[in-house]
Amino acid sequence: MIKAFKPYRQRPVIPLVYAIFVFLPLYWLVIISFMTQDEATSGLSFFPKNPTVNNYLYILTDPGWTLGFVNAAIYSGLNVLLSLAVAIPAAYAFSRYQFLGDKHLFFWFLASRMTPSAVLFLPLIQLYSEVGLMDKVLGVALAHCMFTVPVAVWILEGFFKQIPPEIDETSKIDGRGWISFAVKILIPVAAPGIGVAAFFCFMASWVELILANALTTTEAKPIVAVLFRAGGPLGFVHLPILCAAGVLTIIPGLGLVYFVRHYLATGLSMGRVKRM
Protein backbone atom coordinates (compact mmCIF):
# COMPACT_ATOMS: atom_id res chain seq x y z
CA MET A 1 0.00 0.00 0.00
CA ILE A 2 1.26 3.44 -0.89
CA LYS A 3 1.60 5.60 2.16
CA ALA A 4 -0.80 8.51 1.85
CA PHE A 5 1.07 11.64 0.85
CA LYS A 6 0.34 14.56 3.10
CA PRO A 7 -0.43 17.34 0.70
CA TYR A 8 -0.37 20.17 3.21
CA ARG A 9 2.72 21.72 4.64
CA GLN A 10 3.74 20.52 8.07
CA ARG A 11 3.96 23.83 9.83
CA PRO A 12 1.14 23.95 12.36
CA VAL A 13 2.42 27.28 13.65
CA ILE A 14 0.89 29.15 10.71
CA PRO A 15 -2.74 28.13 11.27
CA LEU A 16 -2.17 28.76 14.97
CA VAL A 17 -0.90 32.30 14.42
CA TYR A 18 -3.86 32.92 12.11
CA ALA A 19 -6.31 31.66 14.76
CA ILE A 20 -4.73 33.97 17.36
CA PHE A 21 -4.90 36.90 14.94
CA VAL A 22 -8.63 36.28 14.51
CA PHE A 23 -9.20 35.73 18.22
CA LEU A 24 -7.35 38.62 19.86
CA PRO A 25 -9.57 41.50 18.72
CA LEU A 26 -12.62 39.46 19.70
CA TYR A 27 -11.09 38.83 23.11
CA TRP A 28 -10.90 42.58 23.77
CA LEU A 29 -14.47 43.05 22.62
CA VAL A 30 -15.58 40.42 25.13
CA ILE A 31 -13.56 41.65 28.11
CA ILE A 32 -14.61 45.28 27.63
CA SER A 33 -18.23 44.16 27.56
CA PHE A 34 -17.80 42.99 31.17
CA MET A 35 -16.23 46.24 32.39
CA THR A 36 -17.63 49.47 33.73
CA GLN A 37 -17.34 52.59 31.59
CA ASP A 38 -14.64 54.01 33.91
CA GLU A 39 -12.50 50.90 33.73
CA ALA A 40 -12.88 50.53 29.98
CA THR A 41 -11.82 54.08 29.20
CA SER A 42 -9.10 54.40 31.82
CA GLY A 43 -6.42 52.46 29.97
CA LEU A 44 -5.34 49.14 28.52
CA SER A 45 -6.33 46.13 30.59
CA PHE A 46 -6.07 42.43 29.94
CA PHE A 47 -8.87 41.26 32.18
CA PRO A 48 -11.83 43.02 33.85
CA LYS A 49 -11.01 43.70 37.51
CA ASN A 50 -14.58 43.50 38.72
CA PRO A 51 -16.50 41.70 35.98
CA THR A 52 -20.04 42.97 35.72
CA VAL A 53 -22.98 41.79 33.65
CA ASN A 54 -24.76 45.14 33.98
CA ASN A 55 -24.07 46.04 30.36
CA TYR A 56 -25.84 42.89 29.19
CA LEU A 57 -28.70 43.45 31.64
CA TYR A 58 -29.09 47.00 30.33
CA ILE A 59 -29.42 45.74 26.76
CA LEU A 60 -31.64 42.79 27.53
CA THR A 61 -34.07 44.86 29.60
CA ASP A 62 -34.38 47.76 27.16
CA PRO A 63 -37.12 46.94 24.64
CA GLY A 64 -35.52 49.27 22.04
CA TRP A 65 -32.41 47.10 21.96
CA THR A 66 -34.02 43.68 22.30
CA LEU A 67 -36.50 44.59 19.57
CA GLY A 68 -33.48 45.40 17.42
CA PHE A 69 -32.24 41.84 17.77
CA VAL A 70 -35.66 40.39 17.04
CA ASN A 71 -36.06 42.58 13.95
CA ALA A 72 -32.65 41.67 12.57
CA ALA A 73 -33.29 37.98 13.18
CA ILE A 74 -36.69 38.17 11.47
CA TYR A 75 -35.59 39.98 8.34
CA SER A 76 -32.43 37.86 7.97
CA GLY A 77 -34.53 34.69 8.27
CA LEU A 78 -37.17 36.06 5.93
CA ASN A 79 -34.48 37.01 3.47
CA VAL A 80 -33.03 33.48 3.49
CA LEU A 81 -36.48 32.00 2.77
CA LEU A 82 -37.29 34.51 0.02
CA SER A 83 -33.88 34.21 -1.61
CA LEU A 84 -33.92 30.41 -1.63
CA ALA A 85 -37.51 30.29 -2.87
CA VAL A 86 -36.65 32.28 -5.99
CA ALA A 87 -33.04 31.17 -6.38
CA ILE A 88 -33.68 27.41 -6.44
CA PRO A 89 -35.83 27.42 -9.61
CA ALA A 90 -33.63 30.04 -11.26
CA ALA A 91 -30.43 28.15 -10.51
CA TYR A 92 -32.04 24.95 -11.74
CA ALA A 93 -32.96 26.62 -15.03
CA PHE A 94 -29.46 28.07 -15.49
CA SER A 95 -27.85 24.71 -14.72
CA ARG A 96 -30.05 22.59 -17.01
CA TYR A 97 -31.24 24.62 -19.96
CA GLN A 98 -30.14 27.07 -22.55
CA PHE A 99 -32.70 29.75 -23.19
CA LEU A 100 -32.99 33.10 -24.84
CA GLY A 101 -30.87 35.63 -22.98
CA ASP A 102 -29.64 33.27 -20.29
CA LYS A 103 -26.06 34.56 -20.26
CA HIS A 104 -27.16 38.20 -20.17
CA LEU A 105 -29.61 37.54 -17.40
CA PHE A 106 -26.95 35.76 -15.37
CA PHE A 107 -24.70 38.77 -15.74
CA TRP A 108 -27.46 41.18 -14.71
CA PHE A 109 -28.02 39.08 -11.62
CA LEU A 110 -24.38 39.61 -10.80
CA ALA A 111 -24.66 43.31 -11.64
CA SER A 112 -27.28 43.60 -8.95
CA ARG A 113 -24.80 42.16 -6.47
CA MET A 114 -22.25 44.73 -7.58
CA THR A 115 -24.34 47.81 -7.06
CA PRO A 116 -23.36 49.63 -3.89
CA SER A 117 -26.20 50.12 -1.41
CA ALA A 118 -25.09 53.73 -1.18
CA VAL A 119 -26.31 54.16 -4.77
CA LEU A 120 -29.75 52.69 -4.22
CA PHE A 121 -30.90 53.65 -0.77
CA LEU A 122 -32.46 56.99 -1.74
CA PRO A 123 -34.80 55.69 -4.45
CA LEU A 124 -35.55 52.64 -2.31
CA ILE A 125 -36.75 54.93 0.48
CA GLN A 126 -39.09 56.66 -2.00
CA LEU A 127 -40.27 53.44 -3.61
CA TYR A 128 -40.91 51.73 -0.28
CA SER A 129 -42.76 54.75 1.09
CA GLU A 130 -45.07 54.62 -1.95
CA VAL A 131 -45.90 50.94 -1.58
CA GLY A 132 -46.01 50.84 2.23
CA LEU A 133 -42.90 48.76 2.80
CA MET A 134 -41.08 51.49 4.72
CA ASP A 135 -40.14 50.55 8.29
CA LYS A 136 -41.25 46.94 7.77
CA VAL A 137 -39.05 43.88 8.27
CA LEU A 138 -40.39 42.56 4.96
CA GLY A 139 -39.10 45.70 3.25
CA VAL A 140 -35.57 45.17 4.54
CA ALA A 141 -35.70 41.48 3.62
CA LEU A 142 -36.78 42.39 0.07
CA ALA A 143 -34.09 45.04 -0.29
CA HIS A 144 -31.41 42.63 0.85
CA CYS A 145 -32.53 40.21 -1.88
CA MET A 146 -30.70 42.55 -4.23
CA PHE A 147 -27.40 41.01 -3.18
CA THR A 148 -28.46 37.69 -1.67
CA VAL A 149 -30.45 36.33 -4.64
CA PRO A 150 -27.53 36.66 -7.10
CA VAL A 151 -25.15 34.92 -4.72
CA ALA A 152 -27.64 32.16 -3.95
CA VAL A 153 -28.29 31.57 -7.67
CA TRP A 154 -24.57 31.51 -8.32
CA ILE A 155 -23.79 28.97 -5.59
CA LEU A 156 -26.79 26.75 -6.31
CA GLU A 157 -26.18 26.72 -10.04
CA GLY A 158 -22.79 25.17 -9.35
CA PHE A 159 -24.37 22.52 -7.16
CA PHE A 160 -27.17 21.59 -9.52
CA LYS A 161 -24.64 21.10 -12.31
CA GLN A 162 -23.04 18.37 -10.23
CA ILE A 163 -26.31 16.46 -10.03
CA PRO A 164 -26.61 14.09 -13.00
CA PRO A 165 -29.56 14.98 -15.26
CA GLU A 166 -30.56 11.30 -15.23
CA ILE A 167 -32.15 11.99 -11.86
CA ASP A 168 -34.58 14.40 -13.52
CA GLU A 169 -35.50 11.86 -16.16
CA THR A 170 -35.97 8.97 -13.76
CA SER A 171 -38.25 11.15 -11.73
CA LYS A 172 -40.28 12.00 -14.83
CA ILE A 173 -40.60 8.32 -15.73
CA ASP A 174 -41.75 7.60 -12.18
CA GLY A 175 -44.58 10.02 -12.90
CA ARG A 176 -43.56 12.69 -10.44
CA GLY A 177 -44.80 16.23 -11.00
CA TRP A 178 -42.32 19.07 -10.71
CA ILE A 179 -43.31 20.01 -7.15
CA SER A 180 -42.78 16.45 -6.01
CA PHE A 181 -39.50 16.38 -7.92
CA ALA A 182 -38.28 19.58 -6.27
CA VAL A 183 -39.31 18.66 -2.74
CA LYS A 184 -38.56 14.93 -2.71
CA ILE A 185 -35.54 14.69 -5.04
CA LEU A 186 -33.79 17.94 -5.91
CA ILE A 187 -33.74 19.67 -2.52
CA PRO A 188 -32.59 16.62 -0.50
CA VAL A 189 -29.86 15.83 -3.04
CA ALA A 190 -28.63 19.43 -3.09
CA ALA A 191 -28.97 19.92 0.68
CA PRO A 192 -25.30 20.80 1.31
CA GLY A 193 -25.46 23.42 -1.45
CA ILE A 194 -28.69 24.85 -0.10
CA GLY A 195 -27.04 24.97 3.34
CA VAL A 196 -24.09 26.94 1.98
CA ALA A 197 -26.38 29.28 0.02
CA ALA A 198 -28.48 29.87 3.15
CA PHE A 199 -25.31 30.60 5.08
CA PHE A 200 -24.21 33.24 2.57
CA CYS A 201 -27.68 34.85 2.43
CA PHE A 202 -28.02 35.02 6.18
CA MET A 203 -24.51 36.37 6.48
CA ALA A 204 -25.08 39.14 3.93
CA SER A 205 -28.39 40.19 5.46
CA TRP A 206 -27.24 40.05 9.09
CA VAL A 207 -24.13 42.18 8.64
CA GLU A 208 -25.59 44.85 6.35
CA LEU A 209 -26.06 48.36 7.72
CA ILE A 210 -26.77 50.96 5.02
CA LEU A 211 -30.11 49.64 3.72
CA ALA A 212 -31.23 48.24 7.07
CA ASN A 213 -30.68 51.67 8.60
CA ALA A 214 -32.16 53.70 5.73
CA LEU A 215 -35.34 51.66 5.29
CA THR A 216 -36.39 51.59 8.92
CA THR A 217 -37.43 54.37 11.28
CA THR A 218 -38.76 53.01 14.57
CA GLU A 219 -40.77 49.79 14.33
CA ALA A 220 -38.37 47.64 12.35
CA LYS A 221 -35.01 49.09 13.41
CA PRO A 222 -32.41 46.35 13.53
CA ILE A 223 -29.75 46.13 16.21
CA VAL A 224 -26.94 47.36 13.97
CA ALA A 225 -28.89 50.55 13.29
CA VAL A 226 -29.70 51.01 16.98
CA LEU A 227 -25.98 50.67 17.67
CA PHE A 228 -25.08 53.02 14.85
CA ARG A 229 -27.34 55.67 16.37
CA ALA A 230 -26.08 55.04 19.88
CA GLY A 231 -22.38 54.92 19.17
CA GLY A 232 -21.60 55.93 15.64
CA PRO A 233 -18.20 57.18 14.64
CA LEU A 234 -18.61 60.38 16.63
CA GLY A 235 -17.42 58.75 19.80
CA PHE A 236 -17.84 56.07 22.40
CA VAL A 237 -21.05 56.98 24.12
CA HIS A 238 -20.88 54.04 26.47
CA LEU A 239 -18.20 51.71 25.23
CA PRO A 240 -18.92 48.61 27.37
CA ILE A 241 -22.59 48.63 26.38
CA LEU A 242 -21.66 48.90 22.71
CA CYS A 243 -19.22 46.01 23.14
CA ALA A 244 -21.81 43.92 24.95
CA ALA A 245 -24.25 44.52 22.10
CA GLY A 246 -21.45 43.63 19.69
CA VAL A 247 -20.86 40.34 21.47
CA LEU A 248 -24.59 39.60 21.27
CA THR A 249 -24.64 40.28 17.51
CA ILE A 250 -21.77 37.82 17.01
CA ILE A 251 -23.49 34.93 18.80
CA PRO A 252 -25.98 34.06 16.01
CA GLY A 253 -23.08 34.04 13.56
CA LEU A 254 -21.10 31.69 15.77
CA GLY A 255 -24.11 29.39 16.05
CA LEU A 256 -24.58 29.39 12.30
CA VAL A 257 -20.90 28.66 11.66
CA TYR A 258 -21.13 25.76 14.10
CA PHE A 259 -24.18 24.26 12.38
CA VAL A 260 -22.81 24.49 8.86
CA ARG A 261 -19.21 23.63 9.79
CA HIS A 262 -19.20 20.35 7.89
CA TYR A 263 -20.85 21.86 4.84
CA LEU A 264 -18.52 24.83 4.61
CA ALA A 265 -15.56 22.93 3.19
CA THR A 266 -17.24 20.02 1.42
CA GLY A 267 -20.18 22.19 0.41
CA LEU A 268 -18.08 24.82 -1.26
CA SER A 269 -15.91 22.26 -2.98
CA MET A 270 -18.90 20.39 -4.42
CA GLY A 271 -20.35 23.52 -5.83
CA ARG A 272 -19.05 26.27 -8.05
CA VAL A 273 -15.56 25.90 -6.87
CA LYS A 274 -14.94 22.39 -8.11
CA ARG A 275 -15.66 22.99 -11.76
CA MET A 276 -12.29 24.10 -12.95
Add this chain to the structure above:
Amino acid sequence: MKKRTKNSAFWLVMPASALLAFSFVVPIMAVINYSLHDVFFGNNFIWVGAHWYETVLGSVEFWGTLGRTFLYAIVVIAIEIPLGVWIALHLPRFGRQATFFIMIAAVPLLIPWFIVGLIWKVISDASIGPLGVLASGVTDLYDLNNVITAWMIIVLADVWHWVGLVVLLSYATLVAIPQAYYQAAQIDGASRRAIFFHVELPRLKRVLIIALLLRLIDGLMVYIEPFMITRGGPGKSTTFLSQDLIQTAMKEFDFGEASASALIYMLIMLTLAWALFRIMTASDD
Protein backbone atom coordinates in the same frame (compact mmCIF):
# COMPACT_ATOMS: atom_id res chain seq x y z
CA MET B 1 -22.28 18.54 -20.19
CA LYS B 2 -24.31 19.93 -23.04
CA LYS B 3 -27.39 21.84 -22.01
CA ARG B 4 -30.74 21.44 -23.69
CA THR B 5 -32.29 24.43 -25.33
CA LYS B 6 -35.64 25.15 -23.78
CA ASN B 7 -37.00 28.68 -23.82
CA SER B 8 -39.81 27.90 -21.41
CA ALA B 9 -37.12 27.55 -18.73
CA PHE B 10 -37.41 31.31 -18.61
CA TRP B 11 -40.47 30.87 -16.38
CA LEU B 12 -38.23 29.31 -13.73
CA VAL B 13 -36.11 32.44 -13.72
CA MET B 14 -39.14 34.76 -13.58
CA PRO B 15 -39.61 34.93 -9.78
CA ALA B 16 -35.96 35.86 -9.22
CA SER B 17 -36.03 38.36 -12.07
CA ALA B 18 -39.23 39.96 -10.81
CA LEU B 19 -37.79 40.34 -7.32
CA LEU B 20 -34.62 41.93 -8.64
CA ALA B 21 -36.61 44.16 -10.97
CA PHE B 22 -38.47 45.50 -7.95
CA SER B 23 -35.48 45.96 -5.64
CA PHE B 24 -32.85 46.82 -8.22
CA VAL B 25 -34.07 47.90 -11.67
CA VAL B 26 -36.81 50.28 -10.49
CA PRO B 27 -34.51 52.13 -8.05
CA ILE B 28 -31.81 52.37 -10.74
CA MET B 29 -34.32 54.02 -13.05
CA ALA B 30 -35.10 56.49 -10.28
CA VAL B 31 -31.39 57.20 -9.81
CA ILE B 32 -31.08 57.96 -13.53
CA ASN B 33 -34.06 60.30 -13.23
CA TYR B 34 -32.58 62.10 -10.21
CA SER B 35 -29.26 62.54 -11.94
CA LEU B 36 -30.87 64.62 -14.69
CA HIS B 37 -32.78 66.92 -12.34
CA ASP B 38 -32.20 69.38 -9.58
CA VAL B 39 -34.23 67.96 -6.72
CA PHE B 40 -35.73 70.08 -3.95
CA PHE B 41 -37.24 68.51 -0.84
CA GLY B 42 -37.32 65.17 -2.56
CA ASN B 43 -40.26 65.98 -4.83
CA ASN B 44 -39.63 69.15 -6.83
CA PHE B 45 -37.78 68.27 -9.99
CA ILE B 46 -36.16 70.79 -12.33
CA TRP B 47 -34.61 69.41 -15.50
CA VAL B 48 -30.89 70.18 -15.67
CA GLY B 49 -29.76 67.68 -18.30
CA ALA B 50 -26.11 66.72 -18.07
CA HIS B 51 -25.30 69.44 -15.57
CA TRP B 52 -24.58 67.09 -12.64
CA TYR B 53 -22.43 64.84 -14.78
CA GLU B 54 -20.33 67.82 -15.84
CA THR B 55 -20.05 68.95 -12.22
CA VAL B 56 -19.00 65.51 -11.02
CA LEU B 57 -16.58 64.74 -13.84
CA GLY B 58 -15.02 68.16 -13.49
CA SER B 59 -14.63 67.86 -9.72
CA VAL B 60 -11.15 67.16 -8.38
CA GLU B 61 -12.73 65.76 -5.24
CA PHE B 62 -14.66 63.04 -7.12
CA TRP B 63 -11.54 61.79 -8.89
CA GLY B 64 -9.58 61.93 -5.64
CA THR B 65 -12.18 59.82 -3.86
CA LEU B 66 -12.40 57.43 -6.79
CA GLY B 67 -8.63 57.04 -6.87
CA ARG B 68 -8.43 56.44 -3.12
CA THR B 69 -11.22 53.87 -3.29
CA PHE B 70 -9.46 51.95 -6.05
CA LEU B 71 -6.15 52.15 -4.22
CA TYR B 72 -7.85 50.73 -1.12
CA ALA B 73 -9.44 47.86 -3.05
CA ILE B 74 -6.17 47.04 -4.83
CA VAL B 75 -4.14 47.12 -1.61
CA VAL B 76 -6.50 44.84 0.31
CA ILE B 77 -6.78 42.40 -2.62
CA ALA B 78 -2.99 42.31 -3.05
CA ILE B 79 -2.65 41.32 0.60
CA GLU B 80 -5.70 39.12 1.14
CA ILE B 81 -5.50 36.83 -1.88
CA PRO B 82 -1.88 35.63 -1.52
CA LEU B 83 -2.18 35.54 2.27
CA GLY B 84 -5.45 33.61 2.14
CA VAL B 85 -4.02 31.02 -0.27
CA TRP B 86 -0.89 30.72 1.85
CA ILE B 87 -2.90 30.11 5.02
CA ALA B 88 -5.17 27.62 3.23
CA LEU B 89 -2.12 25.68 2.03
CA HIS B 90 -1.00 25.23 5.61
CA LEU B 91 -4.31 24.18 7.12
CA PRO B 92 -4.74 20.54 8.10
CA ARG B 93 -6.93 18.78 5.54
CA PHE B 94 -8.78 16.30 7.75
CA GLY B 95 -10.36 15.80 11.11
CA ARG B 96 -11.40 18.05 13.93
CA GLN B 97 -8.50 20.43 13.57
CA ALA B 98 -9.52 21.15 10.00
CA THR B 99 -13.10 21.88 11.08
CA PHE B 100 -11.82 24.15 13.84
CA PHE B 101 -9.74 26.28 11.48
CA ILE B 102 -12.55 26.47 8.94
CA MET B 103 -14.80 27.85 11.67
CA ILE B 104 -12.10 30.35 12.63
CA ALA B 105 -11.93 31.56 9.04
CA ALA B 106 -15.72 31.94 8.85
CA VAL B 107 -16.29 33.82 12.11
CA PRO B 108 -15.18 37.35 11.07
CA LEU B 109 -17.39 37.09 7.97
CA LEU B 110 -20.49 36.88 10.14
CA ILE B 111 -19.80 39.87 12.34
CA PRO B 112 -21.88 42.93 11.45
CA TRP B 113 -19.66 45.45 9.67
CA PHE B 114 -20.43 48.11 12.21
CA ILE B 115 -19.08 45.85 14.95
CA VAL B 116 -15.94 45.13 12.92
CA GLY B 117 -15.39 48.88 12.79
CA LEU B 118 -16.05 49.18 16.52
CA ILE B 119 -13.63 46.35 17.35
CA TRP B 120 -10.82 47.93 15.35
CA LYS B 121 -11.54 51.38 16.67
CA VAL B 122 -11.02 49.97 20.17
CA ILE B 123 -7.98 47.87 19.22
CA SER B 124 -6.22 50.78 17.54
CA ASP B 125 -7.02 53.36 20.21
CA ALA B 126 -3.73 54.74 21.54
CA SER B 127 -4.89 54.83 25.17
CA ILE B 128 -7.06 51.73 25.60
CA GLY B 129 -6.45 49.42 22.64
CA PRO B 130 -3.74 46.75 22.76
CA LEU B 131 -2.46 47.51 19.27
CA GLY B 132 -2.55 51.26 19.83
CA VAL B 133 -0.85 51.11 23.23
CA LEU B 134 1.80 48.70 21.98
CA ALA B 135 2.52 50.57 18.76
CA SER B 136 2.59 54.02 20.33
CA GLY B 137 4.91 52.66 23.00
CA VAL B 138 7.31 51.41 20.35
CA THR B 139 7.27 54.40 18.03
CA ASP B 140 6.15 58.00 18.13
CA LEU B 141 5.04 57.69 14.53
CA TYR B 142 1.90 55.83 15.61
CA ASP B 143 -0.81 58.43 15.36
CA LEU B 144 -4.29 57.99 13.96
CA ASN B 145 -4.11 61.57 12.72
CA ASN B 146 -1.31 60.49 10.48
CA VAL B 147 -2.33 59.34 7.01
CA ILE B 148 -0.02 56.32 6.93
CA THR B 149 -1.08 55.02 10.34
CA ALA B 150 -4.75 55.49 9.51
CA TRP B 151 -4.34 53.56 6.27
CA MET B 152 -2.41 50.78 7.93
CA ILE B 153 -5.12 50.33 10.53
CA ILE B 154 -8.03 50.25 8.09
CA VAL B 155 -6.16 47.86 5.78
CA LEU B 156 -5.30 45.61 8.73
CA ALA B 157 -8.96 45.67 9.81
CA ASP B 158 -10.03 44.74 6.28
CA VAL B 159 -7.53 41.86 6.16
CA TRP B 160 -8.78 40.60 9.52
CA HIS B 161 -12.35 40.82 8.29
CA TRP B 162 -12.02 39.29 4.84
CA VAL B 163 -8.98 37.07 4.52
CA GLY B 164 -11.15 34.23 5.84
CA LEU B 165 -13.21 34.33 2.64
CA VAL B 166 -10.13 33.62 0.54
CA VAL B 167 -9.04 30.94 3.02
CA LEU B 168 -12.44 29.22 2.86
CA LEU B 169 -12.70 29.28 -0.93
CA SER B 170 -9.11 28.13 -1.50
CA TYR B 171 -9.28 25.49 1.20
CA ALA B 172 -12.45 24.01 -0.30
CA THR B 173 -10.71 23.76 -3.67
CA LEU B 174 -7.50 22.28 -2.28
CA VAL B 175 -9.40 19.60 -0.38
CA ALA B 176 -11.14 18.58 -3.61
CA ILE B 177 -7.86 17.80 -5.40
CA PRO B 178 -7.62 13.99 -5.63
CA GLN B 179 -4.77 12.36 -3.74
CA ALA B 180 -3.70 10.65 -6.96
CA TYR B 181 -2.50 13.98 -8.36
CA TYR B 182 -0.18 14.46 -5.44
CA GLN B 183 1.05 10.88 -5.61
CA ALA B 184 1.77 11.22 -9.31
CA ALA B 185 3.68 14.44 -8.69
CA GLN B 186 5.61 12.79 -5.89
CA ILE B 187 6.57 9.84 -8.06
CA ASP B 188 7.78 12.32 -10.68
CA GLY B 189 9.95 13.81 -7.96
CA ALA B 190 8.25 17.20 -8.07
CA SER B 191 9.25 19.70 -5.40
CA ARG B 192 6.65 21.24 -3.12
CA ARG B 193 7.02 24.43 -5.12
CA ALA B 194 6.42 22.62 -8.40
CA ILE B 195 3.37 20.91 -6.93
CA PHE B 196 1.96 24.30 -6.00
CA PHE B 197 2.53 25.85 -9.42
CA HIS B 198 1.55 22.85 -11.55
CA VAL B 199 -1.07 21.00 -9.50
CA GLU B 200 -2.63 23.40 -7.04
CA LEU B 201 -2.50 26.83 -8.65
CA PRO B 202 -4.22 25.83 -11.93
CA ARG B 203 -7.11 24.42 -9.89
CA LEU B 204 -7.24 27.50 -7.70
CA LYS B 205 -7.44 29.84 -10.68
CA ARG B 206 -11.19 29.86 -10.95
CA VAL B 207 -11.88 30.26 -7.28
CA LEU B 208 -9.35 33.05 -7.07
CA ILE B 209 -11.19 34.92 -9.80
CA ILE B 210 -14.37 34.54 -7.74
CA ALA B 211 -12.54 35.81 -4.65
CA LEU B 212 -11.07 38.68 -6.65
CA LEU B 213 -14.47 39.63 -8.00
CA LEU B 214 -16.14 39.55 -4.57
CA ARG B 215 -13.32 41.42 -2.84
CA LEU B 216 -13.16 44.01 -5.60
CA ILE B 217 -16.89 44.67 -5.39
CA ASP B 218 -16.93 44.89 -1.60
CA GLY B 219 -13.63 46.72 -1.39
CA LEU B 220 -14.94 49.42 -3.70
CA MET B 221 -18.16 49.64 -1.69
CA VAL B 222 -16.41 49.84 1.67
CA TYR B 223 -18.19 52.17 4.04
CA ILE B 224 -18.69 51.58 7.71
CA GLU B 225 -15.36 50.09 8.84
CA PRO B 226 -13.10 53.01 7.83
CA PHE B 227 -15.85 55.44 8.80
CA MET B 228 -15.94 53.97 12.30
CA ILE B 229 -12.18 53.79 12.70
CA THR B 230 -11.01 57.07 11.19
CA ARG B 231 -14.21 59.01 10.34
CA GLY B 232 -12.77 59.38 6.86
CA GLY B 233 -9.80 61.37 8.09
CA PRO B 234 -7.25 62.71 8.58
CA GLY B 235 -8.55 65.27 6.12
CA LYS B 236 -10.21 63.21 3.43
CA SER B 237 -7.46 60.60 3.24
CA THR B 238 -9.70 57.66 4.21
CA THR B 239 -12.98 58.93 2.75
CA PHE B 240 -14.19 56.42 0.19
CA LEU B 241 -16.93 56.55 -2.41
CA SER B 242 -19.82 55.09 -0.41
CA GLN B 243 -19.25 57.53 2.42
CA ASP B 244 -18.96 60.39 -0.04
CA LEU B 245 -22.23 59.41 -1.76
CA ILE B 246 -24.12 59.08 1.51
CA GLN B 247 -22.79 62.41 2.74
CA THR B 248 -23.66 64.23 -0.47
CA ALA B 249 -27.16 62.79 -0.44
CA MET B 250 -28.05 62.93 3.26
CA LYS B 251 -26.12 65.87 4.67
CA GLU B 252 -26.06 68.18 1.68
CA PHE B 253 -29.31 66.91 0.10
CA ASP B 254 -27.75 67.03 -3.35
CA PHE B 255 -29.73 64.09 -4.72
CA GLY B 256 -28.88 65.03 -8.28
CA GLU B 257 -25.16 65.24 -7.76
CA ALA B 258 -25.09 62.12 -5.57
CA SER B 259 -27.04 60.19 -8.23
CA ALA B 260 -24.78 61.32 -11.05
CA SER B 261 -21.63 60.28 -9.24
CA ALA B 262 -23.34 57.04 -8.19
CA LEU B 263 -24.08 56.22 -11.82
CA ILE B 264 -20.57 57.03 -13.02
CA TYR B 265 -19.26 54.86 -10.21
CA MET B 266 -21.63 52.03 -11.13
CA LEU B 267 -20.66 52.20 -14.78
CA ILE B 268 -16.99 51.80 -13.88
CA MET B 269 -17.76 48.85 -11.63
CA LEU B 270 -19.95 47.13 -14.19
CA THR B 271 -17.27 47.45 -16.86
CA LEU B 272 -14.71 45.90 -14.54
CA ALA B 273 -17.09 43.19 -13.41
CA TRP B 274 -17.99 42.39 -16.99
CA ALA B 275 -14.33 41.97 -17.89
CA LEU B 276 -13.78 39.63 -14.92
CA PHE B 277 -16.98 37.76 -15.72
CA ARG B 278 -15.76 37.17 -19.27
CA ILE B 279 -12.42 35.88 -18.01
CA MET B 280 -14.26 33.60 -15.61
CA THR B 281 -16.67 32.12 -18.16
CA ALA B 282 -13.80 31.74 -20.62
CA SER B 283 -11.92 29.63 -18.06
CA ASP B 284 -15.04 27.46 -17.75
CA ASP B 285 -14.73 26.00 -21.21
